[in-house]
Amino acid sequence: MPAASCRPSPSPAPPTSRTRSPGNCTSRSAAQFASASPTRCAPTSSRTASPPGQRIVIVDDEITTGRTLADLTRRLREAGAVPLAAACLVEDTTRGARDLLADLGLPLVSLTTIEGAA
Numbered sequence: 001m002p003a004a005s006c007r008p009s010p011s012p013a014p015p016t017s018r019t020r021s022p023g024n025c026t027s028r029s030a031a032q033f034a035s036a037s038p039t040r041c042a043p044t045s046s047r048t049a050s051p052p053g054q055r056i057v058i059v060d061d062e063i064t065t066g067r068t069l070a071d072l073t074r075r076l077r078e079a080g081a082v083p084l085a086a087a088c089l090v091e092d093t094t095r096g097a098r099d100l101l102a103d104l105g106l107p108l109v110s111l112t113t114i115e116g117a118a
Contacts, residue, residue: 052080066097
């Protein structure tokens with residue numbers, strides 16, 4: 001799976017209120033934000049972005065079947081990386097993702113779970 005590297009991109013319209021920069025998490029004014037050089041991520045070769053032995057925690061917004069994270073785990077291991085765990089915001093517990101990842105030796109940590117129809 002390609003890793004991401006960041007490069008400068010054209011500046012968007014400046015925000016109208018104070019905001020936090022994702023890079024340094026400090027409060028800046030709209031003018032300061034507009035003068036900063038935002039970045040856009042682009043795929044690169046995983047060989048240059050993830051050296052062998054690199055320890056990785058995989059983070060996703062939601063997980064249902066777990067197949068995407070399972071495939072990513074396998075690909076990372078093939079590239080020589082060491083996936084330690086997966087974390088997600090929402091886990092659908094009805095589709096078997098946790099068991100699939102456990103079979104790969106990858107623990108799953110979820111912020112919240114969905115257990116079925118209400």
